[in-house]
Amino acid sequence: MADERFPEIQGGGSLILAWQVRNKKVLVVGGGEVAAGRILNLLNADAKVVLISPRDGLNPEVAHRIERGQVTYHDKLFEPSDLDDPAITMVMTAVDDPEASTRIWKLCKEKRIAANIADVPPECDFYFGSVHRDGPLQIMVSTNGNGPKMANIVRRRIAATLPPNIGEAIAKVGALRKKLRVLAPGDEQGPKRMKWMSKVCVQWSLEDLCEMEDVDMNELLQGYVPDQVPSLSQVRSGEEPGVWQFDGSYGWSCVI
Numbered sequence: 001m002a003d004e005r006f007p008e009i010q011g012g013g014s015l016i017l018a019w020q021v022r023n024k025k026v027l028v029v030g031g032g033e034v035a036a037g038r039i040l041n042l043l044n045a046d047a048k049v050v051l052i053s054p055r056d057g058l059n060p061e062v063a064h065r066i067e068r069g070q071v072t073y074h075d076k077l078f079e080p081s082d083l084d085d086p087a088i089t090m091v092m093t094a095v096d097d098p099e100a101s102t103r104i105w106k107l108c109k110e111k112r113i114a115a116n117i118a119d120v121p122p123e124c125d126f127y128f129g130s131v132h133r134d135g136p137l138q139i140m141v142s143t144n145g146n147g148p149k150m151a152n153i154v155r156r157r158i159a160a161t162l163p164p165n166i167g168e169a170i171a172k173v174g175a176l177r178k179k180l181r182v183l184a185p186g187d188e189q190g191p192k193r194m195k196w197m198s199k200v201c202v203q204w205s206l207e208d209l210c211e212m213e214d215v216d217m218n219e220l221l222q223g224y225v226p227d228q229v230p231s232l233s234q235v236r237s238g239e240e241p242g243v244w245q246f247d248g249s250y251g252w253s254c255v256i
């Protein structure tokens, strides 16, 4: 029976997460075009990438990453012992050899290592999606295996509707939240902190958030204790929010 108070379950989706791989070892097998995309995503997430692929099949982008020392490279075909390092948290294969792929997948399952075998959905613990990135903002679109190209099209459409400065505004909010946690540390402040931050995000325009400098943040934070959210112009003029100030203009009102 449906109960309007709670969301209906819609099975068949993926659990979409933002996996933190910073400084964690991820093994990539294969050095073609698909691997180049995987490596880019991993490096953007600050992972330590270990790449196994014979030099003669390297894609130019992958070769560039190796030259720059952005990945740890082993010029060879995959061997089972490559999975012996217990620091490996994830494996991605993008090879043009389905049998090798399946062997690697089985070994990963024995070792309980999460794996993505490009092009073989039944052998994926996780799928990739189409990602839009703007500074700290990431948007991933998944069609859950139905239409990867459609994921690309939807992602582009979404990106086209976003304000151009949204990433910058979010970065400023991140800096403000950091400062707030220093000013008002502790778990007991949590609910007040969260409410106040939400108000700032709702009441300030994206333009004002982008414009916010370090000194403005410090001034704005003065509003935290009295639970007020002054606007950027109030912050800059030192006005208090909600306090009427004479702006130099007179108005008339007639009540008949």
Ligand SMILES: C[C@@]1(CC(=O)O)C2=NC(=C\c3[nH]c(c(CCC(=O)O)c3CC(=O)O)Cc3[nH]c(c(CC(=O)O)c3CCC(=O)O)/C=C3\N/C(=C\2)[C@@H](CCC(=O)O)[C@]3(C)CC(=O)O)/[C@H]1CCC(=O)O
Pocket: 037, 038, 116, 117, 118, 119, 120, 121, 124, 126, 127, 128, 129, 130, 131, 141, 142, 143, 144, 145, 146, 147, 148, 149, 150, 151, 152, 155
């Ligand atoms: C999103 C993206 C991310 C990325 O890989 O980075 C991604 N595929 C992308 C492109 C793409 N892949 C393919 C085409 C050719 C056109 C077409 O088939 O549509 C194009 C288009 C192109 O190349 O432009 C071929 C293809 N892909 C898969 C199969 C196997 C199969 O379906 O059985 C086949 C062979 C089908 C066949 O033989 O017919 C499988 C998967 N591909 C996924 C992700 C996962 C599901 C994501 C989802 O459903 O949303 C999943 C399940 C597993 C995985 O690989 O993680 C990236 C776009 C990024 C971007 O441009 O923004």
Ligand SMILES: NC(=O)c1ccc[n+]([C@@H]2O[C@H](COP(=O)([O-])OP(=O)(O)OC[C@H]3O[C@@H](n4cnc5c(N)ncnc54)[C@H](O)[C@@H]3O)[C@@H](O)[C@H]2O)c1
Pocket: 029, 030, 031, 032, 033, 034, 035, 052, 053, 054, 056, 057, 058, 059, 076, 077, 078, 094, 095, 096, 097, 100, 118, 119, 148
């Ligand atoms: N999921 C997707 O989005 C998607 C899109 C296109 C293609 N694919 C599939 O992904 C796979 C890779 O595609 P590609 O275009 O990058 O292929 P590619 O042929 O350009 O590259 C394959 C790479 O794997 C290396 N390789 C082969 N066997 C190896 C082994 N045993 N150990 C280590 N390295 C090995 C090769 O030397 C080469 O560098 C293919 O199966 C392709 O059909 C997936």
